Amino acid sequence: MKSKNIFLFLILFLNSIVNAKEIKIMISYLTPPNAIDFESKSFCKSNGMAIKKAKIKADAQKILITNEKIKEKKSKLDIKCNGMFTIKYSKKTRSYYGNLKISAQNSKLKMINSIELEKYLESVVSAEVYDIENYEAYKAQAVASRTYTLASIGRHKSNGFDLCDSTHCQLYNGYGKINRKAVKAVQETRGEILEYKGRPIWAFYHSICGGRTDKASDIWPDGGKDYLQPVTDGPLAKPYCRKAYGYRWRTKINYKKFEVFAQKKIFKTEIPLKGVKIISRTSSGRASFIEFYSTNYSKRISGSDFYHISGRYFGWDAIRSTLFSISINSKYIVFEGKGHGHGVGMCQHGADEMARLGYSYEQILKHYYSGVNLVRRKI
Numbered sequence: 001m002k003s004k005n006i007f008l009f010l011i012l013f014l015n016s017i018v019n020a021k022e023i024k025i026m027i028s029y030l031t032p033p034n035a036i037d038f039e040s041k042s043f044c045k046s047n048g049m050a051i052k053k054a055k056i057k058a059d060a061q062k063i064l065i066t067n068e069k070i071k072e073k074k075s076k077l078d079i080k081c082n083g084m085f086t087i088k089y090s091k092k093t094r095s096y097y098g099n100l101k102i103s104a105q106n107s108k109l110k111m112i113n114s115i116e117l118e119k120y121l122e123s124v125v126s127a128e129v130y131d132i133e134n135y136e137a138y139k140a141q142a143v144a145s146r147t148y149t150l151a152s153i154g155r156h157k158s159n160g161f162d163l164c165d166s167t168h169c170q171l172y173n174g175y176g177k178i179n180r181k182a183v184k185a186v187q188e189t190r191g192e193i194l195e196y197k198g199r200p201i202w203a204f205y206h207s208i209c210g211g212r213t214d215k216a217s218d219i220w221p222d223g224g225k226d227y228l229q230p231v232t233d234g235p236l237a238k239p240y241c242r243k244a245y246g247y248r249w250r251t252k253i254n255y256k257k258f259e260v261f262a263q264k265k266i267f268k269t270e271i272p273l274k275g276v277k278i279i280s281r282t283s284s285g286r287a288s289f290i291e292f293y294s295t296n297y298s299k300r301i302s303g304s305d306f307y308h309i310s311g312r313y314f315g316w317d318a319i320r321s322t323l324f325s326i327s328i329n330s331k332y333i334v335f336e337g338k339g340h341g342h343g344v345g346m347c348q349h350g351a352d353e354m355a356r357l358g359y360s361y362e363q364i365l366k367h368y369y370s371g372v373n374l375v376r377r378k379i
């Protein structure tokens with residue numbers, strides 16, 4: 001009986017090593033490069049061939065790999081390293097662990113990094129907490145990122161990978177700049193996630209809520225998640241995130257410039273812009289619909305669409321949230337607002353202040369996500 005137990009234990013133990021979850025992330029998803037310089041101080045090989053340093057270039061649907069010893073054309077590369085490797089492209093230097101599969105599509109490199117989920121989180125959390133100070137907030141971020149990752153796996157399944165490396169999924173810049181507190185927070189919360197009705201939640205988070213978070217379904221048409229409810233972020237008149245840099249913002253845009261933006265991106269025709277107004281607001285006061293009008297024509301768009309269209313056009317620091325008011329004079333359109341980001345789920349700067357006040361990461365998470373359970377799962 002005893003030996004049977006030991007045997008069972010061994011099976012479970014080995015299983016947990018073999019099953020450490022690996023995920024596939026596409027590197028440089030938004031702008032796949034044509035060529036990279038690959039370099040590694042660790043031992044790397046691809047399809048039986050050792051590589052230390054090489055130029056890897058996409059040539060139509062093939063890959064050209066060159067260095068002083070090799071000049072070969074291949075249909076794909078499957079690079080396995082026993083340590084860190086670095087790739088350089090378009091003035092970026094990025095370091096990764098795990099494996100790298102490379103193929104070519106229309107002279108662009110498609111690079112897919114396979115990495116253990118917990119190791120992936122060390123990079124993601126490091127990128128997310130660059131302006132956060134208090135340790136319990138790091139742990140809250142680690143659990144939120146782990147949960148969000150599990151919920152979003154499969155988003156890019158049809159393209160052959162699990163997640164992309166942009167903010168569309170979560171920012172993943174490799175291991176060049178790693179934050180020690182972030183790594184510790186990931187390790188100390190290993191396997192911990194938030195569940196609602198037994199499933200990992202969509203643990204959305206953002207930088208600064210501006211006083212109150214928003215209901216997901218008020219921001220996105222398909223966002224109706226019960227656990228993403230509006231939350232007053234701290235005592236009245238004293239929101240937790242109020243001391244964060246950028247809590248209040250004001251952006252003045254030359255009216256002529258804004259009119260060109262409206263013609264190009266909203267009206268899609270060159271008619272004069274007579275005005276812009278907020279038609280309706282969400283329960284937390286964010287602009288839910290905005291109307292752009294000309295003399296005989298008007299166009300309505302959602303606050304969330306405006307946030308994304310204006311962000312891509314004017315830069316993401318111009319209109320920093322949809323919690324704003326608009327005023328117009330003959331020369332300028334002025335947006336006065338609060339907060340940074342979409343406003344759904346955890347407010348990262350609010351979490352930081354809660355941590356400073358002595359709340360635990362579990363209390364922080366349960367403040368922002370309604371009715372969830374914090375559980376530890378074998379991932």
Ligand SMILES: [Zn+2]
Pocket residue numbers: 155156163164165166168169170
């Ligand atoms: Zn994505």
Ligand SMILES: [Zn+2]
Pocket residue numbers: 208209210211212233239240241347349350
């Ligand atoms: Zn907040």
